[in-house]
Amino acid sequence: MRALLAAIALVPALAAAQLPAPVREALAKAGVPESAVGVVVEPVAGGKRLVSHNAERALNPASTIKLVTTFAALDLLGPAHTFRTDVLVAGEVSGGALAGDLVLKGGGDPRLTYERLWQLVRQLRARGLREIRGDVILDRSYFAPAAHDPGKFDGESRRAYNVGPDALLVNFKAVDFRFVPAGTGVRVLGEPDFPNVEIASRVKAVAGPCNNWRRGLQYEVEENGLLATVVFSGTYPAECGEKTWPLSVFDADRYTESAFRWLWSEAGGRFLGKVRAGAAPAGAALFLRFESEPLGALVRDMNKFSNNVMARQLFLALSAEKGGGPGEYAASARLVRDWLAARRIDAPGLSIENGSGLSRTDRIAPATLGAILRAAWASPVMPELVASLSLFAVDGTFKLRNGASAGSAHLKGGTLTGVQAVAGFVLAENGERRVVVMIANHDNANRAQPAMDALVDWVYRKP
Numbered sequence: 001m002r003a004l005l006a007a008i009a010l011v012p013a014l015a016a017a018q019l020p021a022p023v024r025e026a027l028a029k030a031g032v033p034e035s036a037v038g039v040v041v042e043p044v045a046g047g048k049r050l051v052s053h054n055a056e057r058a059l060n061p062a063s064t065i066k067l068v069t070t071f072a073a074l075d076l077l078g079p080a081h082t083f084r085t086d087v088l089v090a091g092e093v094s095g096g097a098l099a100g101d102l103v104l105k106g107g108g109d110p111r112l113t114y115e116r117l118w119q120l121v122r123q124l125r126a127r128g129l130r131e132i133r134g135d136v137i138l139d140r141s142y143f144a145p146a147a148h149d150p151g152k153f154d155g156e157s158r159r160a161y162n163v164g165p166d167a168l169l170v171n172f173k174a175v176d177f178r179f180v181p182a183g184t185g186v187r188v189l190g191e192p193d194f195p196n197v198e199i200a201s202r203v204k205a206v207a208g209p210c211n212n213w214r215r216g217l218q219y220e221v222e223e224n225g226l227l228a229t230v231v232f233s234g235t236y237p238a239e240c241g242e243k244t245w246p247l248s249v250f251d252a253d254r255y256t257e258s259a260f261r262w263l264w265s266e267a268g269g270r271f272l273g274k275v276r277a278g279a280a281p282a283g284a285a286l287f288l289r290f291e292s293e294p295l296g297a298l299v300r301d302m303n304k305f306s307n308n309v310m311a312r313q314l315f316l317a318l319s320a321e322k323g324g325g326p327g328e329y330a331a332s333a334r335l336v337r338d339w340l341a342a343r344r345i346d347a348p349g350l351s352i353e354n355g356s357g358l359s360r361t362d363r364i365a366p367a368t369l370g371a372i373l374r375a376a377w378a379s380p381v382m383p384e385l386v387a388s389l390s391l392f393a394v395d396g397t398f399k400l401r402n403g404a405s406a407g408s409a410h411l412k413g414g415t416l417t418g419v420q421a422v423a424g425f426v427l428a429e430n431g432e433r434r435v436v437v438m439i440a441n442h443d444n445a446n447r448a449q450p451a452m453d454a455l456v457d458w459v460y461r462k463p
Contacts, residue, residue, distance in 0.1 A: 036440055040435070041434060058348070072318060072336050076318060083107045093128070100134045106139065114170070116290075129269070130269055173309075177246070194262060195262060213243060308356040392409035405426060
């Protein structure tokens with residue numbers, strides 16, 4: 001009798017430990033073994049887990065690690081925190097002319113877009129500056145010097161998602177190339193429209209569905225000092241209409257120089273000197289302080305569109321602001337571990353390389369990520385964090401999904417070769433808010449998206 005009672009008592013626990021049937025079926029169809037998946041589903045208020053499967057196993061979370069970066073940044077820096085780009089003058093300004101160098105001192109702004117750099121330039125002109133008789137110095141000392149190989153991760157050194165962090169990052173160091181079908185050919189336009197970037201299109205417009213349109217395209221970039229030629233070839237489905245492809249053309253120095261020279265000239269400014277990297281000279285005086293949007297607004301762009309370089313910037317800013325020195329990955333990782341410990345969140349096996357999830361060494365257990373999400377829900381910065389996530393089937397990276405939970409789940413996804421993940425919050429039909437985390441690490445993991453969508457719908461429907 002005792003054995004029978006014990007077995008009966010064990011049934012609910014086993015049910016909770018098992019993956020829901022729709023998820024198991026989708027995983028089997030995808031060829032992903034259940035042993036390669038970790039799942040946690042639990043109420044945001046805590047209590048009994050609805051699902052717990054490999055919950056303590058540290059897995060590669062891909063871009064869902066951005067949730068940790070986001071919460072840490074919002075909690076430690078505050079949602080009103082801004083990043084400052086200072087303009088210093090090393091010389092006297094008289095009659096609108098600077099007799100010396102102008103310094104652009106980066107403060108880690110993760111979203112100093114071309115448009116915002118234009119605003120900075122206009123503010124310089126509004127303060128009466130019209131001529132720079134010295135050099136323009138690019139001061140990046142807010143972050144510690146660190147080598148970055150943009151091709152190391154996957155060999156795609158020109159892809160915008162591989163751009164490295166930069167204390168003076170301008171426009172994500174990318175040019176948006178817009179493909180415009182025109183008869184049997186395709187025009188390619190660049191934004192920003194740098195005069196020192198020549199674009200040649202040998203692309204042919206073809207019939208067919210707009211699926212994986214980039215696969216038919218090839219590009220070559222030839223650099224010669226401050227000049228670059230970008231040649232596109234291949235085919236492009238006319239049915240796609242206009243599409244954009246962000247690519248990195250120059251290194252950080254030449255990109256910033258291109259942007260500043262062009263905008264300064266457009267604004268009527270005069271400058272005949274060099275643009276060079278270096279530290280601000282001793283005695284250089286503050287001429288203009290240009291502040292970013294508040295952090296609470298910045299994380300929306302970062303998470304809804306999974307912007308890797310923005311996440312790297314925020315991660316480095318943690319140690320730059322709270323570590324007592326220039327921002328460094330290792331220092332920020334230590335700071336995050338200490339922050340979690342102070343919040344009494346166990347994080348065995350946690351490894352964060354750069355805060356973006358574009359890493360083969362990142363690891364986190366689903367239970368740890370679930371605990372972090374529950375802590376975030378109970379924190380004062382919950383509104384900013386939740387607002388930064390994609391609304392299922394409505395916007396961001398989840399805009400094209402569909403299912404019963406449409407509009408009821410705020411989620412962050414993650415994808416690498418061999419990695420698929422989803423994490424966030426689901427408002428169930430019964431009114432209970434729940435945390436959901438699912439991570440798959442397997443050769444077939446990228447086929448597991450239907451299983452993750454099935455889990456989100458199951459969490460939504462579960463009484």
